Amino acid sequence: MTYGLIVxxxxxxxxxxxxxxxxxxxxxxxxxxxxxxxxxKRLLLRTGAVLLLALAIVPCVVLWGAGAGFVAWIGMLTIGALLAAVLLPYWPRRVAPLAAAAGALSIAGLASLALT
Structure with missing residues (x-):
């Protein structure tokens, strides 16, 4: 898997x-x-969010190692929050489908990362 796909x-x-x-x-x-x-539903959304955010550390650690990977993960959290914060006021009805697609594709990418 290439650098860009892991990011x-x-x-x-x-x-x-x-x-x-x-x-x-x-x-x-x-x-x-x-x-x-x-x-x-609120509990399900929170639980899913925690799992997705915890899984996001895996590609960062694989790519950059433990120390720099953790710092990169914090940066990725910031960018993810910024994307959600920008999309919610302007395109609120598109946030859920975009997030579902991004999550599904990213989990597939994570699975392919685990297979390599």
């Missing part, structure tokens, strides 16, 4: 995780879906 995998996981975390907040959920999130 995109980490960015996709961070964006999907931050978008899920944002949609767990009632205000953003109402902005996207028109109503508040039920408690079960």
């Amino acid at each position: 995109l995998t980490a960015l996709g996981l961070c964006f999907a995780g931050m978008a899920a975390l944002s949609l767990a907040i009632d205000r953003h959920h109402r902005q996207v879906y028109g109503d508040d999130a039920p408690a079960r």
